Amino acid sequence: MTPAMTPGASPARRSLLKVAALACGAAAIATMAVPAVYVLAPDRRAGNGGRWIRTLHLDALPDGEPTRVVLIADVRDAWTLAKDQELGAVWLLRKGEAVTALSAVCPHLGCAIDARKGAPGFACPCHDSDFGAAGERLTGPSPRGMDPLATRLEDGYVMVDFREYRQGSKERVEVG
Numbered sequence: 476m477t478p479a480m481t482p483g484a485s486p487a488r489r490s491l492l493k494v495a496a497l498a499c500g501a502a503a504i505a506t507m508a509v510p511a512v513y514v515l516a517p518d519r520r521a522g523n524g525g526r527w528i529r530t531l532h533l534d535a536l537p538d539g540e541p542t543r544v545v546l547i548a549d550v551r552d553a554w555t556l557a558k559d560q561e562l563g564a565v566w567l568l569r570k571g572e573a574v575t576a577l578s579a580v581c582p583h584l585g586c587a588i589d590a591r592k593g594a595p596g597f598a599c600p601c602h603d604s605d606f607g608a609a610g611e612r613l614t615g616p617s618p619r620g621m622d623p624l625a626t627r628l629e630d631g632y633v634m635v636d637f638r639e640y641r642q643g644s645k646e647r648v649e650v651g
């Protein structure tokens with residue numbers, strides 16, 4: 476029998492041993508938790524920190540005319556995989572071989588932005604925000620211009636780096 480288990484051990488010594496046992500238990504639990512954080516972190520990044528999504532082939536984009544594209548992708552969280560989810564929409568603008576993308580989500584309160592008919596630029600019908608041909612803010616309550624998204628070409632297809640930004644803010648702050 477160890478001194479710790481001796482019925483005659485002092486109360487102070489028993490308290491000290493209890494604290495030591497609790498500390499060992501907490502350390503063991505913390506050790507088990509570390510791999511879970513490591514495994515889940517990449518999923519959170521994929522869901523909220525931007526992702527490259529394949530859209531249309533460059534040949535399918537008319538030159539100089541905005542084209543609205545809905546972004547579809549599988550969404551994974553810590554435990555589930557939801558196939559073919561609609562993430563949002565973007566306006567693609569082709570000029571020759573170069574393609575730029577603007578989020579179709581209005582920075583004011585999140586309505587869908589339309590391309591103006593018969594004139595360059597964009598407009599949000601909810602509260603009449605107007606944007607220029609490059610997505611810059613012109614008039615209305617939107618606090619900033621349309622949110623640009625990075626693009627690149629891969630095997631002839633336009634890839635878009637999908638991100639979401641805070642609404643109602645003059646600064647462009649990514650959410651998620």
Ligand code: FES
Pocket residue numbers: 581582583584585586599600601602603604615616617
């Ligand atoms: S949501 Fe677009 S102007 Fe208000």
